[in-house]
Amino acid sequence: MSGIATPRIDDDHPRVYIPRKTWGVYKHDRFSEKIEREDYEYWEREFLDHANAVTAKDVNENRDEYIFSCDFF
Secondary structure (H helix, E strand, O other), rough: OOOOOOOOOOOOOOOEEEEOOOOOOOOOOOOHHHHHHHHHHHHHHHHHHHOEEHHHHHHHOOHOOOOOOOOOO
């Protein structure tokens, strides 16, 4: 049985979008990493350190490099 080839989480091409959460302090210079991480659920925190993770700021600064797609799965 052949399946659909899906990219790995550490693949450079697809990016993992890190949304701003309740506090909105992720990647903000004024706050410590500990505070930034506490805004995310435990299962979400593992994605914060991926090399292919991007934030709204990253997308905004490099709009011509991204196609953003999301759904309400």
